[in-house]
Amino acid sequence: MENIILDVPLMYGDHHVLKVRDALVDLEGIEELYASSAWRQLMISFDPKKIKQVDIEQTLADAGYPTGEGETPVLVKASDIKRDPKWAELGVRITETNQADIDMSGEFRRY
Amino acid sequence: MSRYIATRAIRGANAIVAEADALLTKAIAEKGADTPVAFPNTAYYLPVILGMLGHEASKLGDLEPVIEHAKRMLHPMPDVNVWTPYLGETLDCGMATLLAEEVIEGVRFVYGEEPQPYPGLALAGSTSFTSPDNGGAPSTDGHLNGPIDDIQLRSWGIQLVDGRMPGFAAIVGAAHSNQAAVAIVRELQKRNILTFLVGNVNGRSMIDQLHEEGVEMGYDTYIVPFGQDTISAIYPLGFATRSALTFGGKxxxxxxxILLYNKFRVFAFVLALGEVDDLKYATAAGAISYGFPVIADTVIPEILPTGITRYEHVISMPWNEIEGETEEEKAVKLVQKAIEVRGVKIQITEVPIPVPYGSAFEGEVVRRADMRVEFGGKNSRAYEYLRMVDLDEVEDGKIELIGPDFDEIEEGGSIDMGIFVEVAGRKMEKDFEPVLERQIHYFINGASGIQHIGQRDIAWIRISKSAAEKGFSLKHFGDILYARFHGDFGSIVDKVQVKVFTEPELYTEWLEKAREAYEERNVRIGTMTDESVEDFYSCTLCQSFAPDHVCIVSPERLGLCGAYNWLDCKASFQINPTGPNQPIKKGQKLDPEKGYFTGINEYAVQASHGSVSEVAMYAIMENPMTACGCFECIMMVIPETNGFMIVSREDTSMTPAGMTFSTLAGMAGGGLQTPGVMGHGKFFILSPKFIRADGGLKRVVWMSSILKEQMAEQLQEAAEREGDPDLIGKIADETICTDVEGLLKHLTEKSHPALSMPPLM
Known part of the structure; x- marks a missing residue:
């Protein structure tokens, strides 16, 4: 039995988990499978006599989930001076501090 | 504010908007931009998109500007070193996520991927997929619920506003174990909190866990399985949006x-069970905009300040750190925390019986195969009778079983039984007897594993095998009624005693006495008219949801939800003198035909905050009563026929007005006064005052067949009273026609009286 951990960058939500599991779960030789959308990783126990890692990776790629380095698409990038370009679109933004927040500030503000 | 949460929510939002964009582009290329897109049985298009953007998306092409809008709401991720992780950016991304998720669900409907298939699942009440709104697609078992339809939203309306259903919980993911899953939903059910299930962890969802444990899911048990991924979380948020549109007049x-309405009036929260991914963070950010906090059972950063929600926004309560020996004890603590964080107001009466108890069990069905014993139905008879007696005739809390219990009855067998309740109280009145007696149905049904149908001497009660195994006996009916009458009607009921008869002689003796009492009450109610009383009653129960709506309830016109008649309101006023049902002096009669009274008009102006100046109690074409959204029926003028149609909220078919109930409801609800359109209770059709100014029952040209079936005898009596015994046969229904041409043909063939009545318009 062999255990591997594969990075699957596009598996960022649980609807992808369902698709990834659908692609792999019936493959002969896959013994255990944990698909984590939180970590975007797959933990697989498989029998190398029945299936090779490369085949698993190919199945994933065919299903639209290539393994390895990469990121989910980020449609909005920060500008060179680290400004959020949306600020210019949204105009002046006013934020008001809730009195309850001020009252709670201090030890409660852990994050 | 947590940089970690902001980063993950913003990253998730960027990803899902990109995914929705790609999916929509593909769908338009494959299916065409004019392909219809809709959720079933709703007049609110794709409701979050409609609510947030005012955009009525009905075709795939209509979704392109939605995606563009979502893109404009996205932000870049906070920088690793120099970052400004403001809550505002996260919330913007949360809203972009919701728009993208609704686009994805809309496209999935186009491809027939929604509602999600789930072989082997039979829901106890679900959205109908046979409506013309859904292209007439057949309903099938073996699927999850998909979005809640308008019919169910409205029928839950009264429970949402009167506190019986204090809020809803959206559960995302899967519980720590099957046992924990059952314990959590049971805790929520006990508190009558509506439970919505979405999402999964490693492919396993709470829906799987409950299905494996045999927990019944569906509208009737307050557990709605929407879908197995987080994208389905758009359905509960669509439900919340439609609450504001339906009841809030937004x-x-x-x-x-709409967001503020939800923050202050809809008590909802999210329970995130299991690991939380980028999309769950992003969706949670969307939920926070509605004022709905998130409570997670894993270690995640928290957002503790208040503001957007009324309490903390994100709370972490790791399952393994919750104090408790068993999964059940931990579930109690988790649910209690969620309730505390959201400030859900719970009305709960402790009922000392060996099975779980709460309104959420009211719709539970006990099938024959699961049945231990039944009372009533085909092979036996059951009745229930409540009467008022003097204080010294009642020994409070005395519960007697007279005759054998069901131990000796064979499994699946039946036996005759009578439930006899005697109440006494200084404020109790004879008129309240039927009001209280009607509650027996709801009270008994609240026990898990017990099914109660009917009333009076046609009651039918089943006890399940599992309830019997847990030790439920006939005496427990008494325990339930004693606890609930004291808990709910304590201000008019001081003492309660209950006798359960299975002994044949006593059973028969009291059945005869009960029947005499039923007859006496029928005569008494039959003689009550609007002229025989000085006061009508207001019902502003729904103002928590529909702020400008007010119901006026008279002896001959019950509330439009069907739940409150004049006697109910009178009893309610006795129970809570400052509550939603207040007596209104009729005042001077201005127009007896149309039903204008000075006192009623004055009250309507004040209670509707000036949005209504006059109310005609017996007319529809002039100043009809407003409606909140919980109406049982909608009546609407069909000008070509010189008459009205009445459509029941249980009818999903097309009507001669060219609209289904869901679409019509948008015109009739929200506290609006629209001449020619009116929401009303179904029993109002039988009243002699029913649209008297416009011609009464003879003006009805079309009526949903379900109304004809449910009230066949009473409608026949009403037709005879109106002097046309064949009238009901002349009224069309959806099995005869669903268009004006067909309706006119039918009316002409049958010589319907409306055709020869004075013109309505």
Whole structure:
């Protein structure tokens, strides 16, 4: 039995988990499978006599989930001076501090 | 504010918007931009998109500007070193996520991927997929619920506003174990909190866990399985949006009002069970905009300040750190924390019986195969009778079983039984007897594993095998009734005693006495008219949801929800003198035909905050009563026929008005006064005062067949009273025609009286 951990960058939500599991779960030789959308990783126990890692990776790629380095698409990038370009679109933004927040500030503000 | 949460929510939002964009582009290329897109049985298009943007998306092409809008709401991720992780950016991304998720669900409907298939699942009440709104697609078992339809939203309306259903919990993911899953939903059910299930962890969802444990899911048990991924979380948020549109009188595009409405009036929260991914963070950010906090059972950063929600926004309560020996004890603590964080107001009466108890069990069905014993139905008879007696005739808390219990009855067998309740109280009145007696149905049904149908001497009660195994016996009916009458009607009921008869002689003796009492009450109610009383009653129960609506309830016109008649309101006023049912002096009669009274008009102006100046109690074409959204029926003028149609909320078919109930409801609800359109209770059709000014029952040209079936005898009596015994046969229904041409043909063939009555318009 062999255990591997594969990075699957596009598996960022649980609807992808369902698709990834659908692609792999019936493959002969896959013994255990944990698909984590939180970590975007797959933990697989498989029998190398029945299936090779490369085949698993190919199945994933065919299903639209290539393994390895990469990121989910980020449609909005920060500008060179680290400004959020949306600020210019949204105009002046006013934020008001809730009195309850001020009252709670201090030890409660852990994050 | 947590940089970690901001980063993950913003990253998730960027990803899902990109995914929705790609999916929509593909769908338009494959299916065409004019392909219809809709959720079933709703007049609110794709409701979050309608509510937030005022955009009525009905075709795939209509979704392109939605995606563009979502893109404009996205932000870049906070920088690793120099970052400004403001809550505002995260919330913007949360809203972009919701728009993208609704686009994805809309496209999935186009491809027939929704509602999600789930072989082997039979829901106890679900959205109908046979409506013309859904292209007439057949309903099938073996699927999850998909979005809640308008019919169910409205039928839950009264429970949402009167506190019986104090809020809803959206559970995302899967519980720590099957046992924990059952314990959590049971805790929520006990508190009558509506439970919505979405999402999964490693492919396993709470829906799987409950299905494996045999927990019944569906509208009737307050557990709605929407879908197995987080994208389905758009359905509960669509439900929340439609609450504001339906009951709050808000319009599409009033996003700020809709979000504030939810923050202050809809008590909902999210339970995130299991690991939390980028999309769950992003969706949670969307939920926070509605004022709904998130409580997670894993270690995640928290957002503790208040403001957007009324309490903390994100709370972490790791399952393994919750104090408790068993999964059940931990579930109690988790649910209690969620309730505390959201400030859900719970009305709960402790009922000392060996099975779980709460309104959420009211709709539970006990099938024959699961049945231990039944009372009533085909092979036996059951009745229930409540009467008022003097204080010294009642020994409070005395519960007697007279005759054998069901131990000796064979499994699946039946036996005759009578439930006899005697109440006494200084404020109790004879008129309240039927009001209280009607509660027996709801009270008994609240026990898990017990099914109660009918009333009076046609009651039918089943006890399940599992309830019997847990030790439920006939005496427990008494325990339930004693606890609930004291808990719910304590201000008019001081003492309660209950006798359960299975002994044949006593059973028969009291059945005869009960029947005499039923007959006496029928005569008494039959003689009550609007002229015989000085006061009508207001019902502003729904103002927590529909702020400008007020119901006026008279002896001959019950509330439009069907739940409150004049006697109910009178009893309610006795129970709570400052509550929603207040006596209104009729005052001077201005127009007896149309039903204008000075006192009623004055009250309507004040209670509707000036939005209504006059109310005609017996007319529809002039100043009809407003409606909140919980109406049982909608009546609407069909000008070509010189008459009205009445459509029941249980009828999903097309009507001669060219609209289904869901679409019509948008015109009739929200506290609006629209001449020619009116929401009303179904029993109002039988009243002699029913649209008297416009011609009464003879003006009805079309009526949903379900109404004809449910009230066949009473309708026949009403037709005879109106002097046309064949009238009901002349009224069309959806099995005869669903268009004006067909309706006119039918009316002409049958010589319907409306055709020869004075013109309505």
């Amino acid at each position: 319009k599409g595009g009033q996003w700020r009002d």
